[in-house]
Amino acid sequence: MKIIEDQTFDMERALYGSRGVYLKNCAFDGPADGESALKESSDITVEHTFCNLRYPFWHDHGLRIIDSEMTELCRAALWYSDHIEITGTKMHGIKALRECSDVVVDHCDIISPEFGWSVKNITMKDSRAESEYFMMRSENLNFSNVEFKGKYSFQYIHDAVFENCIFDTKDAFWHGKNITVKDSVVKGEYLAWYSDGLTLINCRIIGTQPFCYCRNLKLIDCEMVDTDLCFEKSEVDAVITTPVISIKNPRSGCIRVPSVDEIILDDEEAKGQIITGETAEKQSGNVCCCA
Numbered sequence: 001m002k003i004i005e006d007q008t009f010d011m012e013r014a015l016y017g018s019r020g021v022y023l024k025n026c027a028f029d030g031p032a033d034g035e036s037a038l039k040e041s042s043d044i045t046v047e048h049t050f051c052n053l054r055y056p057f058w059h060d061h062g063l064r065i066i067d068s069e070m071t072e073l074c075r076a077a078l079w080y081s082d083h084i085e086i087t088g089t090k091m092h093g094i095k096a097l098r099e100c101s102d103v104v105v106d107h108c109d110i111i112s113p114e115f116g117w118s119v120k121n122i123t124m125k126d127s128r129a130e131s132e133y134f135m136m137r138s139e140n141l142n143f144s145n146v147e148f149k150g151k152y153s154f155q156y157i158h159d160a161v162f163e164n165c166i167f168d169t170k171d172a173f174w175h176g177k178n179i180t181v182k183d184s185v186v187k188g189e190y191l192a193w194y195s196d197g198l199t200l201i202n203c204r205i206i207g208t209q210p211f212c213y214c215r216n217l218k219l220i221d222c223e224m225v226d227t228d229l230c231f232e233k234s235e236v237d238a239v240i241t242t243p244v245i246s247i248k249n250p251r252s253g254c255i256r257v258p259s260v261d262e263i264i265l266d267d268e269e270a271k272g273q274i275i276t277g278e279t280a281e282k283q284s285g286n287v288c289c290c291a
Helices: 277-282
Strands: 002-005 019-024 042-047 061-066 082-087 101-106 109-111 120-130 139-151 158-163 166-170 177-182 185-187 196-201 204-206 217-225 235-240 244-248 252-257 260-264 273-276
Touching: 244 252, 260 273
Parallel strands: 002 019, 019 042, 042 061, 061 082, 082 101, 101 120, 109 120, 120 139, 139 158, 139 166, 158 177, 166 185, 177 196, 185 204, 196 217, 204 217, 217 235, 235 252, 244 260, 252 273
Antiparallel strands: none
C-alpha cells in the first residue's frame, strides 16, 4: 500500500483513480478549489485528514475514513460508493452520504441535511446526527446508541432495527416498512403515519397524533407521553404502560392502556378494541386481545 503523509491537495481530481493508498495527516483544501479528489478509487484509507473541498469520495470501492473531518464546504462527500467504514469522524457537509452500500458509521458526529438517501446495508453506532430528511428511502439499517435531531427522518425506509436510540424528530418513519425500535425514545409530532410492519418494544413515545393510517403496528410495553389523537385509522395491537390523552378511531386490533382521557369513535369503520384500567393490566402479557 502506498503511504502519503502530511500533504495538501487542491487540484481537480488530485488523486483520481488511486488504488491501495493510505493517506495520513493530509488535507484537501486550497486556492485551486478542485473537486473529486479520490473519485473512482479503491482500497483507500484516510486518517487524520481534513476535507474542505467538494465530492471527495465518489464511485469508490473499499474506503476507510478514520478520525477525520469533512467541513461544511465538503458537499456531497460520499456518493455511489461501497464497502465503507467511517470512524471518529466529523461529517458536516450537506448530503454527505447518498446511494452507497455496505456502510459502517461508528463514533461519528454528523451535521448534514439530506444525509443517507437511498443507502443499502448501513450500520450506525455510538454516533450523533442532525439532519432533515435523514436516511430517506434507505434499506437494511441497523442503528444502536444513536442520538438524532431533525425533521422528516427515516421516511420510506424498510427493513430496519433501532436499539437504545434517542430521536427528537417530526414525521419520522412515514411510509416505512418492517421496522423494529427497541429500548428507545422517540419524540416528535405525527410519528410513523402510513407505516407497515412497525414494532416498538419498551420505548418512550412523546408527541401529538402518532401512528395514524398504519398497518401491522405493534407496541409492546411502551410509554406514551403527551400523545393525543393516537392510532386513527390504524391496524394496531398495543400494550401501553402510561395514560394517554386521547385515542381516535383505531381501525382494528386491540389497545391496552391504563387510562385514556378521551376515546373518540365517530367512524363506523373503527372496529379496534380499547381496554383500560385493571382489565388491561391483567391481560398485558399478550399483545393480541381478540374477542
